[in-house]
Amino acid sequence: MYTEKVMDHFQHPRNVGEIENPSGVGTVGNAKCGDIMRIYLDIDENQIIRDVKFKTFGCGAAIATSSMATELVKGKNIQEAMQVTNKAVMEALDGLPPVKVHCSLLAEEAIHAALWDYAEKNGIKIEGLEKPKSDIHEGEEEEEEDY
């Protein structure tokens, strides 16, 4: 059900861990739905993401999207990191099964949440960045019942 790239990132996740005294940290998702992602950013004075780490509670796709998202933002400046959308993460993984698309949204949201934390700590504004929702499933439509 998963692509080779997803399986590779699931089996060998990149950038797992924590950063002490991070420039920004963001946690999104909720345990109720089975996914929580936390991303730590270490950003230098030139607003370049020097290091990034993640921890994720979730399925194979959640772990793989976290891993890929950290790879995509590492070494970028914060404006470039804003371009790492869920679509970009999905494409980099050669796609996700439809029921797992929300995992890539969560990865995007986790990056944004960490950037938001960084922006708040430093009193700056990042263009295009909105205050992250704590729960990505908010407002999601209920499954239709059919009997």
Added chain:
Amino acid sequence: MKKIIYLDNAATTRTAPEVVDAMLPYFTENYGNPSSIYGFASANKEVIARQRETIADVLGAKANEIYFTAGGTESDNWALTATAEAYGAKGKHIITSRIEHHAVLHTCAYLEKRGYEVTYLDVDENGLVDPRKVEEAIRPDTILISIMAANNEIGTIQPIREIGEIAHTHGVLFHTDAVQAFAQIPINVDECHIDMLSASGHKLNGPKGIGFLYIRKGVKIRSFIHGGAQERKRRAGTENVPGIAGLGKAVELAAATMEERAAKETELRDYAISRIEKEIPYCRLNGDRVKRLPNNINFSFRFIEGESMLIKLDFKGICASSGSACTSGSLDPSHVLLAIGLPHEIAHGSLRMTLGADTTKEDIDYTVDCLKEIVEEIRSMSPLYEDFIKKQ
């Protein structure tokens, strides 16, 4: 091919070679339609009659009370909808539990949309239905009680004898979904006052696509599949003769080895449970420790999610299942685990391993060894575990 350790026997089982052998002639030589007049088809009539007898004997029932179906799901659908229709004039109230299989729960939801009322009984933290609560739920318009014999996820064995007695005393029909329990634990339809019982072939080393519904003589029941006069005009469609031959053989084998198998599986099960509890911290056994199917192991591991565990077990050649949302195709984890009171995040981290006749102690040791590593590995990636450790 690497060795597969198959610990998902509650999902389905390997068709036993003897069963395949029993089926083959009904594909190749005796392919006639049992409803035909000529002698060529008579072997087919004969095997159906014989296997009906085999199954009836195991349940303490009569042969003409066994109706072949396409499996457990059809049997459950049939038992509920047809009873609802046939007894609708008496009342429109049905009692069941929150931990039934979806074949029962979704049929109940279907009936609710058509004017029936359903009481879903809560279960305790081990998944047991309290017979007193069954009795309290009975109303003058109650027509059916449907409580499973044993749960497919957590293996809890329900007090069906007590529930059957209560149903009988109050003149209410009693159906039990015995898909997981039939030929795994002894069930006698008279002792338990069972009016209807669903079972399936592929859970007991029989073929897929065949099962039966036991219907006690005297129970009014409408047909569910309409057409020809097969199965005493109650279940139309040309009989699945190879399936019936295979089911009968599987039941014969399962019944003959039940005691020995249960003893062996119980020992392995308890060995696995004790190793996991001793060696993996922050876990919880789901389901009753004693009133439990011999082959069922179900644990929740805190701070981790089930699907990742399953994929990592799969890398090691181990087949198991989980009640996590990711494996159910929805956002909600197993309704059974929620019904026994587990919070969502703990329900997501569940793992079910169901043993089979071929499972060995070496398989269990290898599995627990792998599981230890996997749980530790996934926890090291978990933000929930990180928070938990920091709080300590």
